[in-house]
Amino acid sequence: MKRFFTLFALALIASSTAFAQSNVATQQVSINVSEIAIIAVQGSVSMTINQATAGQTPDAATASATYAVTTNGTQKKITAELDSDMPTGLTLNATMAAPSGASSAGKTTLSSSAVDLVTNVTKVRGNGLSLAYEAIATVDADPENVSRTVTYTITNN
Numbered sequence: 001m002k003r004f005f006t007l008f009a010l011a012l013i014a015s016s017t018a019f020a021q022s023n024v025a026t027q028q029v030s031i032n033v034s035e036i037a038i039i040a041v042q043g044s045v046s047m048t049i050n051q052a053t054a055g056q057t058p059d060a061a062t063a064s065a066t067y068a069v070t071t072n073g074t075q076k077k078i079t080a081e082l083d084s085d086m087p088t089g090l091t092l093n094a095t096m097a098a099p100s101g102a103s104s105a106g107k108t109t110l111s112s113s114a115v116d117l118v119t120n121v122t123k124v125r126g127n128g129l130s131l132a133y134e135a136i137a138t139v140d141a142d143p144e145n146v147s148r149t150v151t152y153t154i155t156n157n
Contacts, residue, residue, distance in 0.1 A: 035072060035073045036070060036071055036073070037154040037155075038154070039067060039068070039069045039153075040069075041066070041152060042067065042068070043131075044065075046063065047063045047133065047135045048061055049061045049137045057138055057139065060134050060137075062135075063133045064130065064131065064133070065131045065132075065133070066128050066129060066131055067152070068128070069121065069126050069129070069154065071121060071122075071123065071124060071125075071154060072123055073121075073122070073123070074122045074123060075120065075121075075156060076121040076122065076154050076155065076156060077118060077119045077120070077121060077154070077157045078117050078153070079114040079116055079117065079152070079153050079155060080094055080110055080117050080151065080153075081110065081112060081114040081115065081150070081153075082111060082149070083149040084112055085111055086110075086148065087141065087144075087146060088141070089137055089138040089139070089140030089141030089142070090137050090138075090146060091109055091135070091137075092109070092110045092134070092136075093107045093109050093110065093133065093135075094107075094117060094131065094132065094134075095108070095117075095134075096117040096130070096131050097130035098118050098121075099124045099126030099129060100126065101121075101122055101124060102120050102122070103118065103119050104117070105117050107132075120157065121154070
């Protein structure tokens, strides 16, 4: 009988060990942060060139908008390009204020080739940043309505 109780006790201990639970658990969590580079422009832009001083070129027209940018990347730049070149006698310039730590190229003439407007953009978020346009006409500009799409891109310096 003693032997029965010993075997029974050993079986009971073995079965309780197999079903033991812990009050601690661990789990590996992986997070992948992708590079982010986002730009948005706000506001509509319309300019009219309708004044000049006699003997001088027509007065330039100006308009303003704003833009926002977010990037967790380093050494980025913001470029701009037109969907097609401006007609003879008409020039479109743009100026973008630089977010913190970046550099603005100042007033830059836009064309169908990308031009740098802001450089050295690194790990920044900026909102409500100034975006200014200037339209300049010479007497060679035909009286017409001209519309162009400006594409802004964030890319590597």
